[in-house]
Amino acid sequence: MNYWLVKSEPFKYSWDDFVKEGKSVWDGVRNYQARNNMMAMKKGDWVFFYHSNEGMEVIGLAEVRKEYFPDPTTEDARWVVVELIPIKKFAKTVTLKTMKADDRLSGLALIKQSRLSVTPVAKAEFDIILSLAE
């Protein structure tokens, strides 16, 4: 079991949109590192849902329902998507500020590679963020 974090600008696609649809095909990723992370996702992996730009916080937990397949929004065979389903919205969101201030999370890929839209989260980091969210 692995853990991940995906970013979305809430004006484009928010947690509420995600819940309303009940699932999401994570399309439009056009970055090799982000794509490689999606290709490493296994069914049942857990994924933090993060709001970038507005909010700047981890808002909920999702799960990988379908492993990677070709991105239906492009003819280009290089790009793939995964399908995610919402699990739960957190009682307390975890802000970027909180995560940056926590020494235990200094290695978080979200912080170190701030532009990457799909990042891995270590088990220890996952547990810490989850504990801050409840």
Add this chain to the structure above:
DNA sequence: GCCAACGTTGGC
């Protein structure tokens, strides 16, 4: 294959 120019992301 190098690197300057350019575009995009996202925090502030």
Add this chain to the structure above:
DNA sequence: GCCAACGTTGGC
């Protein structure tokens, strides 16, 4: 709105 970080493109 600004700009740092960084990925991509294209000329050489």
